[in-house]
Ligand SMILES: NC(=O)C1=CN([C@@H]2O[C@H](COP(=O)(O)OP(=O)(O)OC[C@H]3O[C@@H](n4cnc5c(N)ncnc54)[C@H](O)[C@@H]3O)[C@@H](O)[C@H]2O)C=CC1
């Protein structure tokens with residue numbers, strides 16, 4: 001792939017804006033596609049996105065546009081930074097222009113009922129593209145502010161991984177490669193649900209022990225499901241697993257955490273989501289996850305508890321009492337330990 005070719009970013013929200021900025025700072029020309037022409041015009045004129053990360057100055061190398069076909073004609077490397085709810089409507093009409101491209105999903109969601117991850121949807125829409133997933137502890141505002149950050153590009157296609165590393169790797173962003181696309185993507189989608197729970201705990205001022213218990217048991221649940229689905233549990237010990245879980249479960253900058261915080265203060269889900277005005281993928285992921293856990297019979301008490309509070313009318317106090325009175329389990333029971341000793 002030619003380094004001189006422009007790079008495409010699809011989706012004019014927070015993460016698209018952060019990615020476009022990093023790419024342009026690395027000297028790449030960026031074609032930044034969004035559906036809102038006023039927003040595109042404002043970015044080109046004022047060098048700021050008026051709606052997302054509006055305080056962040058955007059470099060000259062970014063051209064915002066609403067002409068998706070023209071963008072795809074010029075770019076080989078395409079980052080998809082759309083919410084999960086948009087992929088099925090945006091991609092199929094342009095599928096013919098995506099053949100043979102490098103398509104990198106940054107979207108952290110799961111489709112309900114099909115339980116498809118976003119890169120699997122992309123694969124279904126465009127069978128002959130190289131597909132990758134970018135995920136990790138990557139709060140958009142911090143990336144845009146050049147906070148030192150690490151991320152993972154996961155793909156079976158080595159050339160794609162190299163192209164993404166070369167485009168994004170820079171002074172403040174380290175890009176690690178992985179072959180485990182499924183595990184990396186699953187980690188990024190699952191952690192959003194636990195960030196909602198962590199936000200609730202913060203609103204109730206539950207303390208540091210509780211925070212740590214939640215994060216660690218969340219990791220246990222995520223990994224238990226991953227093992228059931230055939231993913232490599234070791235991936236969950238990396239940036240896209242525990243790394244992303246930590247940042248979203250501890251930072252009020254996470255939108256999922258914010259939704260949880262509002263719920264913990266007694267706000268309704270509808271109100272919390274509408275006041276946020278941005279994507280909190282964890283809400284839809286929760287539904288998909290509960291359905292899958294029930295179908296597979298995987299023990300996911302935190303998911304079941306949050307689902308009961310949000311969708312089944314149980315109070316937080318009832319769910320907490322239920323969780324705490326459950327039968328005591330072994331600590332690390334979710335990774336097959338054949339060949340290891342308990343007494344090392
Ligand atoms: N913001 C963050 O810190 C990070 C976000 N992500 C993931 O990136 C994805 C996108 O998130 P954000 O950019 O933060 O969301 P956002 O809420 O900031 O922006 C979403 C953007 O998508 C646009 N959009 C929505 N539906 C559309 C459609 N049908 N067609 C075209 N554009 C549409 C909106 O107009 C908006 O510009 C999510 O899956 C999120 O989990 C991943 C890493 C970090």
Ligand SMILES: O=C(CO)COP(=O)(O)O
Nearest residue numbers: 136137138139254255256
């Ligand atoms: O995925 C993220 C950080 O890695 C962003 O999380 P939120 O979508 O909760 O803001």
